[in-house]
Amino acid sequence: MYLVLHKEMLFLKVPGSATRIKPYIHYNMKKLPSLCVLTFLFFGAEAQNMDSIYQVYAKLVSSSQENDKAELKMRLENDIKSENETNWMIAWFVYFQMRNTAKADSILQAGKQKWPDGQLAKHEQFNFVNDEKDPFKKDAMYHIFLKRFPPPSKDAIATYDDMRGQLAVGYLKSGYVAKAFLYTDSIKTLNVQRWMARELFSKDHCKEAAVLMDKSVDSTREYQMAAMIFHENMEYTKALRCIEIAYKDNHTQPITYTIYFSTLKHLGKDQQAMDIAAEATKTGLADKKMKAELKELYEKLKGREGYDAYAAELNKAFLLQLTAHLQTTQINEPAPDFTLKNLEGKQITLSELKGKVVVIDFWATWCGPCISSFPAMKEAMLRFEKDEDVKFLFVDTWEREADPSEKVKKFLADNHYPFDVPLDIKAYKAAGAFDVKGIPAKFVIDKTGNIRFRFTGYSGSDYTTTEEVSAMVTMLK
Structure with missing residues (x-):
């Protein structure tokens, strides 16, 4: 497990899981130091204890009761007196939440001296690598980091995959595609594979994106993006499986109908494609291209006669539904x-x-x-x-x-x-x-x-x- 800062909130995450378990503490981004990605690594039984520990601290920090304030002060003092680095990390983390960055930084610096190759030092070095924008410099820093802090267990792979993902994205954006692929091929964490698939797809590397998405889609449940990637890569059977799931989850977006309709057409499922296009038209989510292709399908399956009346009925159904909806949303x-x-x-x-x-x-x-x-x-x-x-x-x-x-x-x-x-x-x-x-x-x-x-x-x-x-x-x- 590890904690990661995301949009002013710290979340506990499990490597390979799509779920942020719960937010622990809100942060004001402007109050944080330049080491903006706060990442802690906890493994084995220790990870199981962190959930309850952070909940206790979160309650104490947010409380206005004097006895809670006294308990918080006592706990933090005991943490800093401890010979256990995890306790120091907790104190460091909580002082950030309290926006006492000077105290937090003093704990970080003292902790690094006490445990030169410990988790506090590892966190700081991780963020140095994370903050570097030049992919070649980041690459060199990553290998120094890897030599100094090798993964202690298989459970630790998520953070290292995240760093490899950052390197791959940096190389992609800089145009060094071959170097990017060196890192995407070594990523094992499903969430990072999904992230890489999206990045590759955005750069028109559909084949490579499809390979990564194929591995991660059932765990991350990002079925609509997977359908887009598989469709673009002309893997229409895979695209259909994903878009059917995405459609069941949420079919209020035009892109869902667009992918579904096009995939069905490519697979020769004309009647199903026509039904999806008709539904999209009745809900107002069909674009001009889909409507034109709906007309072609209608004439192919039913002949030229009757399309105008059919289209008028679809449009009438949409307008009736729209008017009814608008009447419920009026304000004054x-x-x-x-x-x-x-x-x-x-x-x-x-x-x-x-x-x-x-x-x-x-x-x-x-x-x-x-x-x-x-x-x-x-x-x-x-x-x-x-x-x-x-x-x-x-x-x-x-x-x-x-x-x-x-x-x-x-x-x-x-x-x-x-x-x-x-x-x-x-x-x-x-x-x-x-x-x-x-x-x-x-x-x-x-x-x-x-x-x-x-x-x-x-x-x-x-x-x-x-x-x-x-x-x-x-x-x-």
């Missing part, structure tokens, strides 16, 4: 007012737009999902371009430049987006007033100035987004 909150200047220098005050249905889309030029949703938003906007009672505002916010106006203008011109873009710069007051937590964030406001719909993110389906926004506007007109 006063929209906060704001006044912003748009790219033309015109002042726009939200309260002056009462009497219109207003769609506000908070976005930024660096936001991938925002940009991905724009073709759908453009189509929705154009449906109402002649309706004077509907107004779309694409509020640019959270930009990193003091004045992003020229950058935004170029982006709109390059992509032919005829958007009205108010600039929410400096203090981001409009985004703050609407309590925007993430972007894209969309709000649909009725004619009386109340927010009736809000949603964050992008589903990945242009068709669904266009129809959702259009339906929201239509319901409020």
Whole structure:
């Protein structure tokens, strides 16, 4: 077992397991030293004891009771007086949690002197290797580390595989593919194999990715990614097995239907493929390509007659389902007012737009999902371009430049987006007033100035987004 810091939380992990057992202690990343990946190794019976020990300390640290504070102080003092390095590691770790980095560092330095080749020294060296960005320097440091701290048992392989994985990724990103493969071939830990498969796939090394994913998918349960890799590698039978499991787990994403449909088609399972495409269409998750191929399949299996009526029924089913869903998600909150200047220098005050249905889309030029949703938003906007009672505002916010106006203008011109873009710069007051937590964030406001719909993110389906926004506007007109 080992502890690993991930997104401000420390988790206990078991080598080869996909599961983080439980979070022990929250961290403030800004308070941590440069050795940012905190990794401890515990083996055998000792590992079984760490669970209860850390739970006790976590409770004491979070308690405001004076007797708990006294007990915590006593325990830490006893840990530092101990001749057992594990106790020192516990004290060091807990002082970090208490944000007493000076005390934690003094324990680390004293512990390294007391146990020059112990776990504290090993942890520090591991992080030195981890922090190095140059793959060749990291490689040399890794071999020095390996010579000084050879794996004490088979259970220790996860940390060493993690280091080999980092080396492989570093070489891949630097273009040294052959060197990367030297390390991917030696990785045994299933979680690291899965990680490597994803990295290889992202660099178009599908064959090698498929080999690693084949070994790890049933343990890590990352079936959708496995299906993508096997599909790309033209191993359609394996892809089908994985996508069927992924579909049962969650079929609310367009990519699930896309992989499922394409895999079935490649395997000659035309009727099943047609059924999946029909379901995707009824749920709004079929893209234009799938719909075109659905038409081809229909005509192949049933003839040219009747497709238009069939497609109309599928679309009707989607719209009925969408309308019913939207009725359950309506809210009724006063929209906060704001006044912003748009790219033309015109002042726009939200309260002056009462009497219109207003769609506000908070976005930024660096936001991938925002940009991905724009073709759908453009189509929705154009449906109402002649309706004077509907107004779309694409509020640019959270930009990193003091004045992003020229950058935004170029982006709109390059992509032919005829958007009205108010600039929410400096203090981001409009985004703050609407309590925007993430972007894209969309709000649909009725004619009386109340927010009736809000949603964050992008589903990945242009068709669904266009129809959702259009339906929201239509319901409020």
